[in-house]
Amino acid sequence: MKILKFGGKSLASGQAFDQVIQIIKDKTEQDTIAVVVSAIGDTTDVLEAILDLAKNQADYHTPFLAFQGKSYHQTIDLKEEFTLLQKLYEGVSLLEDYSLKIKDLILAQGEIISSKVLTHHLLQHGIQAVAVDSRHFFVTDSTFGQAQVQEDLSKAKTSIYFKGLSPQTFAVVTGFIGATEKGETTTLGRNGSNYSAALLANFLQADELQNYTHVDGIYTANPDWVKNAQKIDELHFDDANELAHFGASILHAKTILPLVESNIPLRILNTLNPKNTGTLISSRPTAAGIKSISVQSDIALIQLEGRGLLGIVGIDARIFTALAQAGISVGIISQGSSERGLGFTVEQTKASRAVEVLQKEFQAEFQSKDVDTIHLLPDVAILSIIGQDLTTFDKPYTALVKNKITPLLFHNTVTGKNISLVVRQEDAKKALHVIHGQIFGITKKINLAIFGHGLVGGTLIDQILASATAIAAKKNIALHIFAIGNSKKVWFTETGITANWRQEVAQEGVPYTIEEVISFAKEHHLENLIAIDNTASQAFIEHYIPLVQHGFDLISSNKIANTVSYDFYKTLRKELKANHKEYLYETNVGAGLPLIDTIKLLHLSGENITKIKGIFSGSLSYIFNQYSVQDKPFSTVLQEAIAKGYTEPDPREDLSGNDVGRKLLILARELDLQNELEEIQIENLIPLELQSMDTPTFLAQLEQLNPYFEKIKQALQPDTVLRYVGELSGDLQQDKGILETKLIAVPLHTALGQLQGSDSLFEIYTESYGENPIIIQGAGAGASVTARGVFGDILRLADK
Numbered sequence: 056m057k058i059l060k061f062g063g064k065s066l067a068s069g070q071a072f073d074q075v076i077q078i079i080k081d082k083t084e085q086d087t088i089a090v091v092v093s094a095i096g097d098t099t100d101v102l103e104a105i106l107d108l109a110k111n112q113a114d115y116h117t118p119f120l121a122f123q124g125k126s127y128h129q130t131i132d133l134k135e136e137f138t139l140l141q142k143l144y145e146g147v148s149l150l151e152d153y154s155l156k157i158k159d160l161i162l163a164q165g166e167i168i169s170s171k172v173l174t175h176h177l178l179q180h181g182i183q184a185v186a187v188d189s190r191h192f193f194v195t196d197s198t199f200g201q202a203q204v205q206e207d208l209s210k211a212k213t214s215i216y217f218k219g220l221s222p223q224t225f226a227v228v229t230g231f232i233g234a235t236e237k238g239e240t241t242t243l244g245r246n247g248s249n250y251s252a253a254l255l256a257n258f259l260q261a262d263e264l265q266n267y268t269h270v271d272g273i274y275t276a277n278p279d280w281v282k283n284a285q286k287i288d289e290l291h292f293d294d295a296n297e298l299a300h301f302g303a304s305i306l307h308a309k310t311i312l313p314l315v316e317s318n319i320p321l322r323i324l325n326t327l328n329p330k331n332t333g334t335l336i337s338s339r340p341t342a343a344g345i346k347s348i349s350v351q352s353d354i355a356l357i358q359l360e361g362r363g364l365l366g367i368v369g370i371d372a373r374i375f376t377a378l379a380q381a382g383i384s385v386g387i388i389s390q391g392s393s394e395r396g397l398g399f400t401v402e403q404t405k406a407s408r409a410v411e412v413l414q415k416e417f418q419a420e421f422q423s424k425d426v427d428t429i430h431l432l433p434d435v436a437i438l439s440i441i442g443q444d445l446t447t448f449d450k451p452y453t454a455l456v457k458n459k460i461t462p463l464l465f466h467n468t469v470t471g472k473n474i475s476l477v478v479r480q481e482d483a484k485k486a487l488h489v490i491h492g493q494i495f496g497i498t499k500k501i502n503l504a505i506f507g508h509g510l511v512g513g514t515l516i517d518q519i520l521a522s523a524t525a526i527a528a529k530k531n532i533a534l535h536i537f538a539i540g541n542s543k544k545v546w547f548t549e550t551g552i553t554a555n556w557r558q559e560v561a562q563e564g565v566p567y568t569i570e571e572v573i574s575f576a577k578e579h580h581l582e583n584l585i586a587i588d589n590t591a592s593q594a595f596i597e598h599y600i601p602l603v604q605h606g607f608d609l610i611s612s613n614k615i616a617n618t619v620s621y622d623f624y625k626t627l628r629k630e631l632k633a634n635h636k637e638y639l640y641e642t643n644v645g646a647g648l649p650l651i652d653t654i655k656l657l658h659l660s661g662e663n664i665t666k667i668k669g670i671f672s673g674s675l676s677y678i679f680n681q682y683s684v685q686d687k688p689f690s691t692v693l694q695e696a697i698a699k700g701y702t703e704p705d706p707r708e709d710l711s712g713n714d715v716g717r718k719l720l721i722l723a724r725e726l727d728l729q730n731e732l733e734e735i736q737i738e739n740l741i742p743l744e745l746q747s748m749d750t751p752t753f754l755a756q757l758e759q760l761n762p763y764f765e766k767i768k769q770a771l772q773p774d775t776v777l778r779y780v781g782e783l784s785g786d787l788q789q790d791k792g793i794l795e796t797k798l799i800a801v802p803l804h805t806a807l808g809q810l811q812g813s814d815s816l817f818e819i820y821t822e823s824y825g826e827n828p829i830i831i832q833g834a835g836a837g838a839s840v841t842a843r844g845v846f847g848d849i850l851r852l853a854d855k
Contacts, residue, residue, distance in 0.1 A: 094165030
């Protein structure tokens with residue numbers, strides 16, 4: 056025999072209802088069955104809402120008539136149920152109150168109606184069924200709203216009742232309800248229909264209980280929240296019991312116990328996908344490891360603190376006894392080694408009452424100031440990781456902290472195999488995504504906000520689009536761009552970008568503040584946030600600290616944040632440390648070359664760096680590589696560099712030496728030097744008379760540069776070439792070094808002299824290496840190279 060249980064969602068829509076009938080028809084051809092039903096759709100909520108309207112003498116007639124007029128009520132005789140409901144609501148309205156006993160009687164009508172409706176439709180399809188009211192055999196105590204079933208008596212009554220049914224007919228049994236020995240209607244509490252089905256399976260010694268829901272089974276996390284959650288094929292009773300206890304929505308905490316007693320498997324199935332094998336819960340051993348993450352919402356956290364309670368025995372007993380007497384169940388508990396502070400969770404609806412009870416219990420201690428506070432924090436959630444132990448919880452916990460989610464309370468079970476965290480309700484979905492990605496190794500989502508979508512930024516976005524599929528397959532990292540902006544407008548997207556992103560940004564971009572970007576990420580529960588600055592804006596760096604404070608890591612090809620005042624430089628790093636965030640800017644110097652990382656590593660290892668010298672500008676590298684060996688005017692070479700995209704739109708940005716100076720300053724600060732930009736000795740290659748004119752005028756007069764540079768070229772010795780270098784020297788163990796940029800002649804046979812194209816080259820001199828520098832050389836300019844360097848920083852952060 057098999058027991059089939061159908062939830063309210065399975066009976067709520069026409070498609071699902073038809074599927075229920077087909078499932079039952081197929082099952083009756085294979086097995087002996089009995090069916091347990093919940094109330095249809097949101098019937099229970101509707102009945103309760105009408106009850107509250109009646110209590111408050113509001114208009115309850117209109118919603119009651121609307122409920123009575125639902126289409127599935129019209130084809131069968133429900134006069135008895137609706138007459139009873141009408142009388143009960145009228146009485147509540149007159150008294151302006153109701154008891155839990157009345158509430159149970161009202162809510163029970165939902166299951167009774169559901170049983171009759173389904174039975175009627177089955178008979179219409181030629182399937183022999185009978186509506187059965189479980190109050191005939193489920194005997195309970197009189198704890199209305201949360202009744203306890205008297206199992207021995209109920210089992211005997213169930214056996215007798217079912218033996219009296221015709222062998223050709225199967226029962227459609229009401230879930231959720233029972234009755235006292237006096238015949239008073241009771242309900243079995245939240246998800247009580249599942250419990251009813253488990254009890255029926257136990258009492259009738261069924262071969263299997265099949266619970267039909269709206270999902271294919273039990274998942275590693277709620278699939279409505281985590282789209283890449285994985286279905287679990289098999290669970291042991293113990294794991295399922297833990298899941299039920301910690302809030303899995305398709306299991307009831309008491310459901311598993313009657314099944315364990317008789318070793319009856321439970322299978323979770325999807326009404327709309329009945330061919331799926333679902334999740335089988337049984338006594339069969341399953342592999343050790345983490346099974347699932349559940350979330351309990353509508354929870355409140357209560358914290359009791361009292362300095363005067365230290366060393367006093369029995370405080371905990373008083374707390375929980377007082378709450379128990381008020382009918383308040385405590386969830387998870389966390390306490391230090393002393394009894395001076397205790398935190399625990401309760402249902403949100405009972406939180407205020409819990410505080411009142413404790414204030415009364417500890418009234419004397421408040422007066423003596425032995426109890427300081429009873430603090431209520433509403434709107435929290437409990438995340439429970441079934442199968443997790445502390446030995447491997449370091450990465451998930453670190454990931455939470457990096458995502459600006461600090462658990463309010465931490466609980467580890469006695470077995471050490473389950474961990475629960477209390478977080479703010481607004482953080483629950485984000486926390487679930489973070490932990491799920493860390494634990495199950497499923498594709499980790501990295502959410503990117505990209506600012507600056509010009510040459511470098513646009514190239515980066517195209518590179519991400521081209522590589523995203525391969526990165527997801529190889530590294531289990533999903534790169535999701537949710538915002539693309541510039542200094543004026545931003546375009547938000549929930550679904551990610553396509554190859555048409557430029558058009559969408561142009562058409563749908565809106566003016567914004569950085570707070571709106573932060574709010575969008577928060578409202579959509581986005582985890583693993585990275586803000587990428589590909590602008591050249593000094594104003595935008597003011598957003599760095601707010602972004603860091605709200606959970607964003609930073610990546611920047613914009614050099615300004617590292618070259619403004621030393622105070623800002625240190626303040627930013629202080630905020631990064633305080634918020635456990637990273638700031639990567641490898642492309643600030645040398646485009647995609649591994650220069651900054653190398654210097655950081657050498658400095659961190661204690662290596663004494665004595666000098667850094669090199670070609671810092673790919674633009675100037677190309678210009679002087681060509682000009683030194685070609686018989687062309689300087690203006691012609693400069694125009695070629697502009698056409699190839701090697702220079703800034705205004706090439707004076709490059710020729711002024713300021714760009715090289717900034718890069719040199721960045722490296723100095725990596726060595727903890729406190730130099731400021733104005734302290735750098737910068738050789739400006741633009742004649743004074745050309746420095747102040749606007750860009751179009753300057754570009755129209757490039758020939759005026761030729762005499763100046765021709766004179767420099769004519770002074771070159773044989774086998775020498777021009778190079779614009781940056782040099783950091785002096786005693787680099789002090790607070791400041793000597794920074795200078797200059798145009799010099801170097802022998803052609805040297806490393807600097809042999810440089811080709813737009814390559815950059817850096818010589819790092821250290822105490823250990825003496826006169827033999829570490830040389831880093833490679834492409835130092837170009838949008839593609841810089842964008843690829845930024846991309847590399849993204850992947851490095853994603854790995855962390």
